[in-house]
Amino acid sequence: xxxxxxxxxxxxxxxxxxxxxxxxxxxxxxxxxxxxxxxxxxxxxxxxxxxxxxxxxxxxxxxxxxxxxxxxxxxxxxxxxxxxxxxxxxxxxxxxxxxxxxxxxxxxxxxxxxxxxxxxxxxxxxxxxxxxxxxxxxxxxxxxxxxxxxxxxxxxxxxxxxxxxxxxxxxxxxxxxxxxxxxxxxxxxxxxxxxxxxxxxxxxxxxxxxxxxxxxxxxxxxxxxxxxxxxxxxxxxxxxxxxxxxxxxxxxxxxxxxxx
Amino acid sequence: xxxxxxxxxxxxxxxxxxxxxxxxxxxxxxxxxxxxxxxxxxxxxxxxxxxxxxxxxxxxxxxxxxxxxxxxxxxxxxxxxxxxxxxxxxxxxxxxxxxxxxxxxxxxxxxxxxxxxxxxxxxxxxxxxxxxxxxxxxxxxxxxxxxxxxxxxxxxxxxxxxxxxxxxxxxxxxxxxxxxxxxxxxxxxxxxxxxxxxxxxxxxxxxxxxxxxxxxxxxxxxxxxxxxxxxxxxxxxxxxxxxxxxxxxxxxxxxxxxxxxxxxxxxxxxxxxxxxxxxxxxxxxxxxxxxxxxxxxxxxxxxxxxxxxxxx
Numbered sequence: 001x002x003x004x005x006x007x008x009x010x011x012x013x014x015x016x017x018x019x020x021x022x023x024x025x026x027x028x029x030x031x032x033x034x035x036x037x038x039x040x041x042x043x044x045x046x047x048x049x050x051x052x053x054x055x056x057x058x059x060x061x062x063x064x065x066x067x068x069x070x071x072x073x074x075x076x077x078x079x080x081x082x083x084x085x086x087x088x089x090x091x092x093x094x095x096x097x098x099x100x101x102x103x104x105x106x107x108x109x110x111x112x113x114x115x116x117x118x119x120x121x122x123x124x125x126x127x128x129x130x131x132x133x134x135x136x137x138x139x140x141x142x143x144x145x146x147x148x149x150x151x152x153x154x155x156x157x158x159x160x161x162x163x164x165x166x167x168x169x170x171x172x173x174x175x176x177x178x179x180x181x182x183x184x185x186x187x188x189x190x191x192x193x194x195x196x197x198x199x200x201x202x203x204x205x206x207x208x209x210x211x212x213x214x215x216x217x218x219x220x221x222x223x224x225x226x227x228x229x230x231x232x233x234x235x236x237x238x239x240x241x242x243x244x245x246x247x248x249x250x251x252x253x254x255x256x257x258x259x260x
Numbered sequence: 261x262x263x264x265x266x267x268x269x270x271x272x273x274x275x276x277x278x279x280x281x282x283x284x285x286x287x288x289x290x291x292x293x294x295x296x297x298x299x300x301x302x303x304x305x306x307x308x309x310x311x312x313x314x315x316x317x318x319x320x321x322x323x324x325x326x327x328x329x330x331x332x333x334x335x336x337x338x339x340x341x342x343x344x345x346x347x348x349x350x351x352x353x354x355x356x357x358x359x360x361x362x363x364x365x366x367x368x369x370x371x372x373x374x375x376x377x378x379x380x381x382x383x384x385x386x387x388x389x390x391x392x393x394x395x396x397x398x399x400x401x402x403x404x405x406x407x408x409x410x411x412x413x414x415x416x417x418x419x420x421x422x423x424x425x426x427x428x429x430x431x432x433x434x435x436x437x438x439x440x441x442x443x444x445x446x447x448x449x450x451x452x453x454x455x456x457x458x459x460x461x462x463x464x465x466x467x468x469x470x471x472x473x474x475x476x477x478x479x480x481x482x483x484x485x486x487x488x489x490x491x492x493x494x495x496x497x498x499x500x501x502x503x504x505x506x507x508x509x510x511x512x513x514x515x516x517x518x519x520x521x522x523x524x525x526x527x528x529x530x531x532x533x534x535x536x537x538x539x540x541x542x543x544x545x546x547x548x549x550x551x552x553x554x555x556x557x558x559x560x561x562x563x564x565x566x567x568x569x570x571x572x
Contacts, residue, residue, distance in 0.1 A: 007298055007538055045536065050484050050512055051331030053536060077329075094298060094538065224325045224335065225535045227298065229290035231310075231340045232325035242318030243340070 005097050005227060008032050012089045013067060015082075020145040021074045022117060023083055030066035032095045038125035039218055039252045042095035043226040044070070046078035054078075057223045057247070059121040059195070060096060071120045071148050097226050098251045101193055101216055103129040109187040110135040113174050113204055115196020117148045121218050121251075122195055126157055136160065136181050140174035140200065143167040175203050182211065191215065198260060205255050215255040221246050235260070267552040268559040269545060271305060273504050273526060275389075275427040275452055278305025279359050281521070281560060282541050285508045285531030286311055286365035286391060286431065286455075287337065291347070293354040295538060303541040304360050305527060308455075311367040311393045314376055316343035321475035326464050332486065333532055334462045336479035339367055339396055344380050352384060361388040363429070367396060369406075371419045378423040389427035391506075392420060392451075395435075395458035396480070407458075408436040410445040421450030429453035429506055434489050435461050443497035455506040455529065456493045460486055482532045484510045491523050498524025498565060512540065514547020521563040 010029035018024045032042060043055040056078055061069035072079050085091060101121070104110040110130050112122045119139050126137055137159045141147050144167040147154075154161065161169030162177050170177055174196075182190060192215035194204045201217050208215040224232035228248035235244050236259040244250060244258060271278040283306040289295065291309050301307075319340025326334050342351070344366075355362050364387055368374045374392060381390070394407035394416065406412040417430055430446040432439065434457035443454055459480025464473040472478075490509020498505055507525035511517055512533045520528055533540045552560060 005298060050533075050536060052327055053331050053333050053483050053532070054325075054327050055536060092537075222323050222325050224333070224532075225288070225294070227290075227294045229294040229310075230288055230325070230335070230535060231319060231337050232335060234319060234322045234324055234340070236322075242316075243322070 005094060006031060008093050008095070010091045010093050012085045012087055012091060014087060015085045017083070018071070018150065019147050022146065022148050023072055023074060025070045025072070025082065025085065026067055027070065027091065027093075028067050029093055032060070032093060033063045033066045033068050036060050036063050036068065036096040037100035038128050039100035039121045040096035040098050041121075041226075041251060042070070042093045043097060043223070044082075045092035047081045048092075052076070052078040052081070054224065055094070055226065057097070057220070057226055059218070060124070061120045062124045062127055069120075071117050073117050094226060098247060099249070101125045101129065101218070101252050104135075104191045105189070106131075107187070108134075108189040108191045109185050111178065111181060111190060111192045112137045113178055113192055113194045113196070114139045115174065115200040116141055116146065118194075118196035118200075118218070118220075119148050120195075122193060123149070123153065123157070125193055132158070134187070138162070138174045138177045138181070140196065173203075174200065175207050178204075178207060182213070192255075194218070201260050205260055208255055216252050217255055217258075217260070218251045219246050219253060219258070219260065220251070223247055267549045267557065268561070269549070271527060271561055276504060276526075278361060278527065280305045280541075280545060281517070281527045282544065283506060283527050283529045284308055284534065285529040286393060288531040288534055291351045291354055292356045292362060295534070298538045299534070300542060301356055301358055301360050303545055306361040306363055306388070307356060308363045308365050308391045308529065309355075310341055311339050311365040311396070312341050312344050312347055312377065313339060313367050314344055314373050316346065317341055323473060323475055326473040328462070328464055328481070328483075328485070330485050332462070332481055332483035333535075334464055334474060334479040334481050335459070336474045336476040338476065344377055348380070348384070352386070355386050362386060363389050363391050363427075365391045365393050365431070367393040371416050374416050375419050375423050378420050382424060382426075387426075389429070389452070390420070390424070391429045391431055391455055392416065393431050393458070395431050395433035407433045408442070410441050413442055414445040414449040417446050417449035417451050427452045429455045431455035431458055431508075432493075433458050434486075434493050434509070439493045439496050440500045443501050447501040447503050451503060453504040453506055453526070454497060454501065455508055456497055457490045457509050460489060482510070484512055486510045487516060491519060494520055494525050495523040495567070511544070512537075514544050514551060517544050517548050518551050518563060521560070522565070522567040524565040524567070526561075526564055
């Protein structure tokens with residue numbers, strides 16, 4: 001049961017294309033904004049009708065007073081319909097849903113590892129929980145054209161970038177950047193926070209397990225109700241005892257607890 | 261808000277008194293507490309819980325849900341549930357105790373499992389009855405295998421009838437050639453009501469990746485596109501049996517609800533629509549009330565089976 005989750009009709013403040021197939025929507029939703037912890041998500045109804053049918057779970061970006069941002073990739077009819085929302089349009093939300101990232105202890109170096117729009121929950125996680133002098137932020141994208149956040153956001157958080165084609169930042173992947181950082185860090189304690197496409201999360205898990213690095217990952221899977229009723233969003237438990245639900249038990253999991 | 265004063269929305273039939281004709285469909289509403297704070301329970305006549313089995317079931321491998329391009333969804337949960345013992349230990353306390361009635365959905369692989377489940381649950385005082393799930397398309401044994409065979413249906417219903425005096429409905433599958441025969445078997449064996457219908461067997465493919473979009477490849481198709489199939493099943497069964505029919509299948513609007521009542525349903529189960537629009541109970545009741553006011557209907561129960569087929 002999500003104690004704080006509620007239905008709220010949000011109002012669109014802005015909705016603009018930020019990169020190729022990636023849009024950013026700013027919303028006013030005071031009830032959800034006032035309750036949100038970093039890593040939580042909203043279940044958003046893309047259109048008032050019933051086709052496309054299901055809501056879309058989306059991570060809540062940085063909250064400013066009664067507003068927050070969603071960054072979404074357009075890859076189907078639901079998200080395409082979202083791009084048609086104009087300033088002042090209403091949007092049906094349920095949230096805030098799910099658990100949140102834990103705050104790193106004081107002597108721990110936090111490393112945020114994002115892939116594409118997986119950057120969204122890590123932005124607020126970094127802003128609210130990180131000590132900038134003892135934190136690193138890595139973001140991977142296909143190419144410069146697909147950068148999900150603005151230059152301002154990149155500079156503000158000193159984000160290191162990798163792209164598959166080398167069009168900006170490191171030519172390669174986030175794991176290579178992570179290796180560099182971990183190699184340079186003098187701190188004994190490291191904690192990794194990750195969110196991104198499943199293949200990246202699998203690679204991140206492999207790296208962290210091999211190097212005995214503690215990590216939390218936020219997972220994305222197809223979802224139905226998002227409140228734990230339908231049990232659609234299952235992820236296999238690492239202890240062999242069946243499944244966790246991403247909506248109720250996650251979306252953030254300690255890396256050793258789930259099979260990805 | 262729905263003006264209850266305008267139209268009597270209560271449903272009263274033998275052994276069943278509900279504050280509204282709306283119910284929740286099994287598997288879409290957990291054990292009744294997941295939607296607290298989001299859905300107004302006072303608008304729901306009856307909650308049917310997620311199916312319980314004798315032993316815990318982990319459920320099917322993910323992905324467990326996908327959308328279809330025509331406005332439906334396909335799921336394959338595989339009856340994931342904690343088993344009856346853990347349910348009685350941990351979940352009983354969360355069942356709603358308001359005017360909303362609670363019906364426990366039970367599922368088994370054989371007659372004996374249904375009997376054992378009912379025996380164990382008889383001590384639970386806060387429930388109004390059961391719904392026997394004889395129609396899950398997502399398990400290899402039990403469920404649909406039993407549910408499409410009228411003799412097996414009759415055997416299970418008869419055995420449960422001998423175990424309990426409580427009200428129970430039998431949820432049947434649309435994946436069969438003759439709903440009339442199944443409905444008759446269940447009613448004759450002692451069912452108090454029928455739930456029509458469970459999901460249709462469906463499949464979806466990620467064409468680019470050449471992969472099925474569900475871990476179990478096929479699943480149960482639900483949502484607005486299956487309404488005509490559900491409606492036909494309700495209508496056909498209502499021509500044959502006298503017991504109440506709990507309609508389930510693609511109800512998203514007041515019009516859908518009225519259509520099912522006209523076809524012979526007594527109650528209306530909301531399932532997939534709750535994922536999309538948790539405010540659906542209020543909206544659907546308001547739309548049905550409007551219909552009744554426009555047509556001079558004082559009690560919504562007057563619409564049950566009131567289809568005029570003479571004009572066809």
